[in-house]
Amino acid sequence: MSSAITLREITKVYGTFTAVDRFSLEVERGTVFGLLGPNGAGKTTLIKILTTLMRPTSGDAVVEGHSILTAAKKVREVIGVVPQENNLDRYLTARENLVLHGKLHGMSAARYNPRIDELLEMTGLTSRQHDFPDTFSGGMQRRLVVARSLVHNPLVLFLDEPTTGLDPQSRRALWDYIRQLRHSMTVFLTTHYMDEADTLCDRIVIMDNGVSLADGSAAALKEALSHAHVYEVELCGDGAAYQKILEEQPFITSIERSENCLRLTLNGEKSLKPLMDVIAGADLKRISLKEPSLEDVFIALTGKKVRNA
The missing domain is CATH 3.40.50.300 (P-loop containing nucleotide triphosphate hydrolases)
Incomplete structure (x- = not known):
């Protein structure tokens, strides 16, 4: 073409x-x-x-x-x-x-x-x-x-x-x-x-x-980021307290928190076990692998949130 x-x-x-x-x-x-x-x-x-x-x-x-x-x-x-x-x-x-x-x-x-x-x-x-x-x-x-x-x-x-x-x-x-x-x-x-x-x-x-x-393509860009291993963790306990603990862990490259939900980017699949070791089982409500979005690709590349102004 x-x-x-x-x-x-x-x-x-x-x-x-x-x-x-x-x-x-x-x-x-x-x-x-x-x-x-x-x-x-x-x-x-x-x-x-x-x-x-x-x-x-x-x-x-x-x-x-x-x-x-x-x-x-x-x-x-x-x-x-x-x-x-x-x-x-x-x-x-x-x-x-x-x-x-x-x-x-x-x-x-x-x-x-x-x-x-x-x-x-x-x-x-x-x-x-x-x-x-x-x-x-x-x-x-x-x-x-x-x-x-x-x-x-x-x-x-x-x-x-x-x-x-x-x-x-x-x-x-x-x-x-x-x-x-x-x-x-x-x-x-x-x-x-x-x-x-x-x-x-x-x-x-x-x-x-x-x-x-x-x-x-959007699909190709998201696929390229899929190796980043982004997880969403929902806690029963204090999310702010766990955020401070997890920020000190070398296997976590980035972390965002919304109340008791944490979004973590790990170094790789092998980091999942030490993550589970850090989070007490009784405090873990849900953990799931998050498929990357186009916004995730954007932020990973530019380091900036999408904004209108």
Whole structure:
């Protein structure tokens, strides 16, 4: 399968700070690609470079055969962008926002009107098409932004944290729209939500400090961490007291506590017996091996909890 996006040694430097450091990547056409990382990792900088809003300090990227350096106008013609903010024109109705986008891309009314009808139906906004965005909920505004990005039938869709701040129902609705786009175009997604990436993405790259730390499917990334031997221990006794004891044990690499439940990462299977020796049998209520989640992979690689701000 040919590549829709190719990054070649992309670097972006601000003074003495390197936001993106010789970042190379290929994204296959017709896939949903997820870029994950904590705030400050370089995700938004990459999005701005790929959407021609920012020039890299060095390196180049090609989007559907067009260089961001020498053919930026062509790149803008083949991409759709859903930014982090709902940057709708508040003085235009929902339909007028979509019409304006079609006209900006040189579409005739005969082309954009049927397309707009289709998108309004897909996003459930047909009955509100003549209302102003300020009267919409946050989820409805987000759906309109997605619809706007699709008016000109882009080959590549960039979604920069598209569901941040939405309620669970609105997030699920947007997931459904993204699923409908699968295979008809290439989707480049950044998100803070691990369940979102796990559900939607064919391939995931986790980055931090401007470089790639891991690359693969969600299943492959979780499988790579499965050797970490993470256990959940529920105690009848004082969890805080046992936490202090266990923190001194050399066979435990990390420990987290929630009241009387402890989450432990052991050096290996051989560490299970000494763990049981430390915990008095009468105080042990439950112990179970925990399958690693995508968030576990994220934290193991970046050392940082997933956060929205």
